[in-house]
Amino acid sequence: xxxxxxxxxxxxxxxxxxxxxxxxxxxxxxxxxxxxxxxxxxxxxxxxxxxxxxxxxxxxxxxxxxxxxxxxxxxxxxxxxxxxxxxxxxxxxxxxxxxxxxxxxxxxxxxxxxxxxxxxxxxxxxxxxxxxxxxxxxxxxxxxxxxxxxxxxxxxxxxxxxxxxxxxxxxxxxxxxxxxxxxxxxxxxxxxxxxxxxxxxxxxxxxxxxxxxxxxxxxxxxxxxxxxxxxxxxxxxxxxxxxxxxxxxxxxxxxxxxxxxxxxxxxxxxxxxxxxxxxxxxxxxxxxxxxxxxxxxxxxxxxxxxxxxxxxxxxxxxxxxxxxxxxxxxxxxxxxxxxxxxxxxxxxxxxxxxxxxxxxxxxxxxxxxxxxxxxxxxxxxxxx
Numbered sequence: 001x002x003x004x005x006x007x008x009x010x011x012x013x014x015x016x017x018x019x020x021x022x023x024x025x026x027x028x029x030x031x032x033x034x035x036x037x038x039x040x041x042x043x044x045x046x047x048x049x050x051x052x053x054x055x056x057x058x059x060x061x062x063x064x065x066x067x068x069x070x071x072x073x074x075x076x077x078x079x080x081x082x083x084x085x086x087x088x089x090x091x092x093x094x095x096x097x098x099x100x101x102x103x104x105x106x107x108x109x110x111x112x113x114x115x116x117x118x119x120x121x122x123x124x125x126x127x128x129x130x131x132x133x134x135x136x137x138x139x140x141x142x143x144x145x146x147x148x149x150x151x152x153x154x155x156x157x158x159x160x161x162x163x164x165x166x167x168x169x170x171x172x173x174x175x176x177x178x179x180x181x182x183x184x185x186x187x188x189x190x191x192x193x194x195x196x197x198x199x200x201x202x203x204x205x206x207x208x209x210x211x212x213x214x215x216x217x218x219x220x221x222x223x224x225x226x227x228x229x230x231x232x233x234x235x236x237x238x239x240x241x242x243x244x245x246x247x248x249x250x251x252x253x254x255x256x257x258x259x260x261x262x263x264x265x266x267x268x269x270x271x272x273x274x275x276x277x278x279x280x281x282x283x284x285x286x287x288x289x290x291x292x293x294x295x296x297x298x299x300x301x302x303x304x305x306x307x308x309x310x311x312x313x314x315x316x317x318x319x320x321x322x323x324x325x326x327x328x329x330x331x332x333x334x335x336x337x338x339x340x341x342x343x344x345x346x347x348x349x350x351x352x353x354x355x356x357x358x359x360x361x362x363x364x365x366x367x368x369x370x371x372x373x374x375x376x377x378x379x380x381x382x383x384x
Contacts, residue, residue: 047150078138100125183231239299
């Protein structure tokens with residue numbers, strides 16, 4: 001993009017009625033039509049994103065803003081994503097409204113040439129972001145750390161501003177149908193993050209998990225023939241391999257495969273589902289050991305075993321087969337994996353479930369686990 005001199009006042013369908021300024025911005029653009037309104041698509045160098053797309057609405061009350069308040073806590077993570085993945089990062093287009101004089105100069109008068117050309121925008125115009133303010137802030141932060149990013153580009157969709165009400169409606173419309181993909185699908189399609197790669201390698205390596213794991217959804221319907229979700233195994237495997245950054249990727253993968261293979265041997269119902277002797281729905285309804293709260297607790301317990309008993313962890317793990325996993329055993333699981341008879345995945349209940357399994361295996365609790373256990377026991381005592 002460059003600054004252009006002498007923007008004339010020649011009539012054009014995309015031009016504002018006000019006379020344009022003598023100097024302005026020129027964007028190579030494609031002209032389109034939506035809801036009887038013109039819009040324009042262009043490519044903008046990253047260096048210009050922070051300069052022309054300003055965001056200073058933090059102090060305004062919601063009804064006077066055209067966007068949500070910037071969540072500054074998200075910016076470092078998004079910037080780090082760009083910087084750590086220079087050869088593979090992907091950002092979708094920004095959407096912005098132009099509040100000021102604009103004019104589209106097509107390359108020609110017929111056919112596709114009418115849609116291709118240059119969008120001329122007054123230097124005094126304001127660019128209001130309708131979608132992408134966090135991407136804009138992350139780009140600015142990333143460029144400060146790595147100036148080489150400045151010459152790369154991002155797509156921008158420009159609409160003509162017709163006032164605050166229209167901008168607010170655009171924000172609502174752009175986000176109305178935006179649905180975040182399930183965690184399971186995110187893990188399945190993530191080929192970058194180590195945890196995702198490890199759990200997929202483990203699941204695909206072991207036939208029982210491969211056949212009984214729901215890869216796309218993060219919840220199981222009552223009629224599902226699966227026992228696990230990929231998201232639950234992902235969380236559990238991250239707990240299993242926590243604080244093992246000193247080990248190679250290959251070692252971590254082999255540990256995960258070995259642990260989950262061993263765990264499967266302790267729960268005969270899993271194999272019975274695989275052999276179609278039991279239904280997955282029955283097992284999930286009556287037993288706890290396929291639910292996310294228990295899988296994550298098993299991961300934490302496995303981490304403790306691998307650290308404290310690196311040579312004998314399999315022998316200790318076998319004691320799990322003697323634990324009553326019935327959901328009907330309220331005395332054992334109520335307040336831990338269950339709350340009012342319903343399974344709870346809250347972090348406190350994951351810890352309390354971990355504590356119960358550790359007690360069964362004779363493992364000591366960490367200081368944080370002990371603090372949560374003491375609070376739980378005090379509550380039980382007070383309830384009596």
